[in-house]
Amino acid sequence: MNNFKNDYSVGAHPNILNKLIETNLVPQLGYGEDEYSAQAKDLLKQKINNFDATIYFVSGGTQTNLLVISTLLQVHEAVISAKTGHIFAHETGAIEATGHRVITVDSHDGKLKPSDIEKVLQAYSLRPHVVKPKMIYVSNSTEIGTIYNKEELEQLSEFCKTQSLLLFLDGARLGHALTAENNDLTLKDIAKLTDIFYIGGTKNGALLGEAIVFNKPHLAPEFDYALKQKGALLAKGRLLGIQFLELFKDDLYFDLAKHANKMAMKISAAVEEKGYSFLTQSTTNQIFPILPKTLISKLNEKYLFYEWAAIDETKSAIRLITSWATDETKVDEFINDLNELE
Amino acid sequence: MNNFKNDYSVGAHPNILNKLIETNLVPQLGYGEDEYSAQAKDLLKQKINNFDATIYFVSGGTQTNLLVISTLLQVHEAVISAKTGHIFAHETGAIEATGHRVITVDSHDGKLKPSDIEKVLQAYSLRPHVVKPKMIYVSNSTEIGTIYNKEELEQLSEFCKTQSLLLFLDGARLGHALTAENNDLTLKDIAKLTDIFYIGGTKNGALLGEAIVFNKPHLAPEFDYALKQKGALLAKGRLLGIQFLELFKDDLYFDLAKHANKMAMKISAAVEEKGYSFLTQSTTNQIFPILPKTLISKLNEKYLFYEWAAIDETKSAIRLITSWATDETKVDEFINDLNELE
Amino acid sequence: MNNFKNDYSVGAHPNILNKLIETNLVPQLGYGEDEYSAQAKDLLKQKINNFDATIYFVSGGTQTNLLVISTLLQVHEAVISAKTGHIFAHETGAIEATGHRVITVDSHDGKLKPSDIEKVLQAYSLRPHVVKPKMIYVSNSTEIGTIYNKEELEQLSEFCKTQSLLLFLDGARLGHALTAENNDLTLKDIAKLTDIFYIGGTKNGALLGEAIVFNKPHLAPEFDYALKQKGALLAKGRLLGIQFLELFKDDLYFDLAKHANKMAMKISAAVEEKGYSFLTQSTTNQIFPILPKTLISKLNEKYLFYEWAAIDETKSAIRLITSWATDETKVDEFINDLNELE
Amino acid sequence: MNNFKNDYSVGAHPNILNKLIETNLVPQLGYGEDEYSAQAKDLLKQKINNFDATIYFVSGGTQTNLLVISTLLQVHEAVISAKTGHIFAHETGAIEATGHRVITVDSHDGKLKPSDIEKVLQAYSLRPHVVKPKMIYVSNSTEIGTIYNKEELEQLSEFCKTQSLLLFLDGARLGHALTAENNDLTLKDIAKLTDIFYIGGTKNGALLGEAIVFNKPHLAPEFDYALKQKGALLAKGRLLGIQFLELFKDDLYFDLAKHANKMAMKISAAVEEKGYSFLTQSTTNQIFPILPKTLISKLNEKYLFYEWAAIDETKSAIRLITSWATDETKVDEFINDLNELE
Missing domain, CATH: 3.40.640.10 (Type I PLP-dependent aspartate aminotransferase-like (Major domain))
Structure with missing residues (x-):
């Protein structure tokens, strides 16, 4: 996963x-x-x-x-x-x-x-x-x-x-x-x-x-x-x-953090472009998109993340975290799935 | 040292x-x-x-x-x-x-x-x-x-x-x-x-x-x-x-401990042979020989160890510890010094 | 006081x-x-x-x-x-x-x-x-x-x-x-x-x-x-x-408590009759009437009590406590002042 | 008692x-x-x-x-x-x-x-x-x-x-x-x-x-x-x-303490006169006479006190405490028993 x-x-x-x-x-x-x-x-x-x-x-x-x-x-x-x-x-x-x-x-x-x-x-x-x-x-x-x-x-x-x-x-x-x-x-x-x-x-x-x-x-x-x-x-x-x-x-420490942030912001931009909103205004490596529960279910089959908070009948906020070790191809894959899956 | x-x-x-x-x-x-x-x-x-x-x-x-x-x-x-x-x-x-x-x-x-x-x-x-x-x-x-x-x-x-x-x-x-x-x-x-x-x-x-x-x-x-x-x-x-x-x-764990014990016992035997006594009857990797203070001073110049307890005017107990990583040549060197120095 | x-x-x-x-x-x-x-x-x-x-x-x-x-x-x-x-x-x-x-x-x-x-x-x-x-x-x-x-x-x-x-x-x-x-x-x-x-x-x-x-x-x-x-x-x-x-x-214990409650309820009834409301619906010896701040000031000159919480510009809730030892004549005096003072 | x-x-x-x-x-x-x-x-x-x-x-x-x-x-x-x-x-x-x-x-x-x-x-x-x-x-x-x-x-x-x-x-x-x-x-x-x-x-x-x-x-x-x-x-x-x-x-406080001490010292003097020794050299209201166990047993029938420490086969130390309220007639009675009982 x-x-x-x-x-x-x-x-x-x-x-x-x-x-x-x-x-x-x-x-x-x-x-x-x-x-x-x-x-x-x-x-x-x-x-x-x-x-x-x-x-x-x-x-x-x-x-x-x-x-x-x-x-x-x-x-x-x-x-x-x-x-x-x-x-x-x-x-x-x-x-x-x-x-x-x-x-x-x-x-x-x-x-x-x-x-x-x-x-x-x-x-x-x-x-x-x-x-x-x-x-x-x-x-x-x-x-x-x-x-x-x-x-x-x-x-x-x-x-x-x-x-x-x-x-x-x-x-x-x-x-x-x-x-x-x-x-x-x-x-x-x-x-x-x-x-x-x-x-x-x-x-x-x-x-x-x-x-x-x-x-x-x-x-x-x-x-x-x-x-x-x-x-x-x-x-x-x-x-x-x-x-x-x-x-x-x-300054390796800062390079590592920069990568983590960049990965999160890449997902963030995709989330926004797709018209979804966020629970918090994060600019770092933890983001909290609010997504349809049906989409969350499907993402859950391929990706590990926390379901953070129920928003209403049909939507929940999830937490996605990236790190110094996050592989950009996985990020792209996630973005692709975000766009493809419903 | x-x-x-x-x-x-x-x-x-x-x-x-x-x-x-x-x-x-x-x-x-x-x-x-x-x-x-x-x-x-x-x-x-x-x-x-x-x-x-x-x-x-x-x-x-x-x-x-x-x-x-x-x-x-x-x-x-x-x-x-x-x-x-x-x-x-x-x-x-x-x-x-x-x-x-x-x-x-x-x-x-x-x-x-x-x-x-x-x-x-x-x-x-x-x-x-x-x-x-x-x-x-x-x-x-x-x-x-x-x-x-x-x-x-x-x-x-x-x-x-x-x-x-x-x-x-x-x-x-x-x-x-x-x-x-x-x-x-x-x-x-x-x-x-x-x-x-x-x-x-x-x-x-x-x-x-x-x-x-x-x-x-x-x-x-x-x-x-x-x-x-x-x-x-x-x-x-x-x-x-x-x-x-x-x-x-x-069982690497036991092999490592065995080596540490063996190193300590080698020193222990040399101490005993030389006629010195011990503060405690240790059979493991910590030993407490009682040595003349003059000898302790000289050993101290080459080896790191604790002076554990004063025994009398002229003698103290020291603590020697060995480990899985103790090099036998260093042990032999120590034994040699123990025998040579006064 | x-x-x-x-x-x-x-x-x-x-x-x-x-x-x-x-x-x-x-x-x-x-x-x-x-x-x-x-x-x-x-x-x-x-x-x-x-x-x-x-x-x-x-x-x-x-x-x-x-x-x-x-x-x-x-x-x-x-x-x-x-x-x-x-x-x-x-x-x-x-x-x-x-x-x-x-x-x-x-x-x-x-x-x-x-x-x-x-x-x-x-x-x-x-x-x-x-x-x-x-x-x-x-x-x-x-x-x-x-x-x-x-x-x-x-x-x-x-x-x-x-x-x-x-x-x-x-x-x-x-x-x-x-x-x-x-x-x-x-x-x-x-x-x-x-x-x-x-x-x-x-x-x-x-x-x-x-x-x-x-x-x-x-x-x-x-x-x-x-x-x-x-x-x-x-x-x-x-x-x-x-x-x-x-x-x-x-059952002295209960008689004492009954008296305390009775004294509080007597004040409570007077507060209500006068048209004031309460912060909480107390039926015991602690009551929290909401009174005009001007009235509170005047009562404060004769009686000791806590100002509990500000309600708005002109009103605050106070806390009045009675006990087994509360003298009913003091209660009556307080009620009288509540009615007389503005 | x-x-x-x-x-x-x-x-x-x-x-x-x-x-x-x-x-x-x-x-x-x-x-x-x-x-x-x-x-x-x-x-x-x-x-x-x-x-x-x-x-x-x-x-x-x-x-x-x-x-x-x-x-x-x-x-x-x-x-x-x-x-x-x-x-x-x-x-x-x-x-x-x-x-x-x-x-x-x-x-x-x-x-x-x-x-x-x-x-x-x-x-x-x-x-x-x-x-x-x-x-x-x-x-x-x-x-x-x-x-x-x-x-x-x-x-x-x-x-x-x-x-x-x-x-x-x-x-x-x-x-x-x-x-x-x-x-x-x-x-x-x-x-x-x-x-x-x-x-x-x-x-x-x-x-x-x-x-x-x-x-x-x-x-x-x-x-x-x-x-x-x-x-x-x-x-x-x-x-x-x-x-x-x-x-x-x-200075009531000191008068009360003085009385307590006086009562203890009165017993203490009697103990000493009788030839018994003490566990500690007390000059205050707690004393620790060392008495024969047989005597302790008998005293125990009339007086409450702690058996403090066993001394040897036949003797123990007891603790006697006096206070501001100790009645001197009881002290005298105790001394009398100490002298009379064996």
């Missing part, structure tokens, strides 16, 4: 596998003290233009989110997220399991605005009978494919500063956001405008791995303890370091 | 890397639903001769321990461990961080006996002012290189049954235990005598990965939720499945 | 204080093992007609809720509540602090219906990426003054059974619910239809104290450990036992 | 009950905002001579300990306690349940010395594989009846400052410590030498209640949230305020 179900269905970019083989028998210190991790951190600091940043590599996004949030919040503090935010929607209560409420905001585009947060702050004002909102969690690209533009992120950043709120950006698909056609943000901007963010490897060419960036090192001076305590410190940290080293050599 | 500091200083056994390359672009379902993981689980069930077992793959030992213990214990229940146990000594309070006390027992050989546990049960009897001991945590091989023999494990298993205690065996170095010269246990015995155990990959040829085995599937029917919640469910679960598939093909 | 702000502004019913004095120097065992607690539990078992029930006394409602919920849920399980539910709205994230999500349902009347829960079960079906809903939390009377009738609670109870959900009823104001004019439930019904519930003392005549009833004793056979662990086990448990003994002697 | 089993077997000092009756119908704000609590806090600040202190009242000792410790420690930090410390010995893992390890020190006199702590700091130095010791927990009087003298507490305080450790003193029986014959500390000293301490009411005349004192208010600026979240904030906070107001009026 041709896969449009997720962006983690195959292994890693060949450069990574080659580097793993090349370095395989070079002895290294364990637990992230290896030289590849050190080099990868240096490289990332250059890319974000912040040599004071503190960087850690971990295995996955849920792990990142629970580590960052539980380390930075006091027991009575909470994090605010869009209702579509991954920490609320698809992490099995990982944040609550560390003791903190996720306060949700309904958001049609998966993004948060200062006015959304202002309402939460008002609703959570009856101290001490309510939790204290302390952190803002945003995703870029969002879980529904949209992206923040520079003005939006600047406004959010400014608002958080005035309200003493921490701004944490989930970059599980940060590459896809920063290479979208309508993007005007850079990695350096992200580092400047957020307090903490992470760069997702798993969904963009790595076997596994996310790079957590504390833009202000005083935020978590003892984060290494938390990494170990929560089972996130790999004995062979080299595995993570090597991957980020390869991904950010010659 | 020649490394006797740990057994995770290099990458993976070449078979694993080759298989990763071979399967790299075969699309698979995510989150452990891939066919390699399914095959690896089937293979392990054959090896342990328990087709009812439920098996999960995760990244590392601390993650395994905290997942198993926090899932199986009620809020007021505690786990009993030797003071040298990894969960007490080297996991940054991972178990307490999930809400449970680790009750420790002083043990000269790193192992637990029914009589040790009986004393704990008596000390923790003033209900409800004390926690309730509910699980026994043992490691095989232990953190100081010793192993359980069959009779010892049978007695422990029997005692746990009569006391309604769960028996959990940490097998981070299970391969080394089961291939030690004085071992009389099999993988099948382990599965029969414990309630839960795990088979460590990280320290015996894998890039990362431990296989958690619930010998009685009713013990944690919804463990998958916990895996996801604690950030332990890899999107590309194939990475873990493929490694265990390779490790247990043709 | 005359108080309509809460139902815990004065001390205890005199019978309770007298009994405290009478028994003051009779030595008793500590930690709830005293004879008064034993007698009070026996009395309550008679009242609920369930001699198998297990009963515990604790200090307050938040403590009760967090104890019951954290003891009964597994790490990956969640509780469903109306958005107005006390556990979500006014307990500072107490439930999340024990590791569990509170899944909320928008409810205009503060109550939950099977259809609400069905929608949650559907939304939380993507195992293992979401928490597992396992418990239903309802309040009677609700936080907005409404009550469940027998048919509603029966339907909920039946639905929970078919879905293997636990039904937990917060009875912080259970007395007020069961003595409301439109009530058709009894204490015995509550015990039969729920899995766990509690009888609130603090808001109906006690200095402090809630009685937690496990209708099915197998639900939490070791709850006493949790009580101690969470700091809820009073050394002088007699203080709680004595109070419940007095409150349920000659 | 005559009670020497604990110091919480009867109700409250009559002054407290009288004040409860006198103030019963005076309306007050809830949740600790009442005027009695405010007055009691002012009075305590005078007594400790620290008008910057922040004070909170809660129900009991376990609640206090878990609140203070979980609020002040980061996720990876731990508290050091004597093995006899209440948080380790008799609180059902309350501290671990909040996620933190209690690191224990063997101590023959129930007290901690700088040298004990230094050893722990050395043992817990392998960052990040071990928790970080951050707080020292001491009890005065200790759980075995001994007390700290001024020099000891000064040394401990100084050591904690140099090591950036927080010093937390459990004063469940602080009155008994400060009125012991060999005491040279004052309440003002305690406030000066510790970071946080609490004054126990439950075991010295109150129905329930402990006063938590943050000597440095910056330590927990948002502790009120934690109080509410953990279920420790009583709706009728007046109950706690009134009690401390009465206990510290005319």
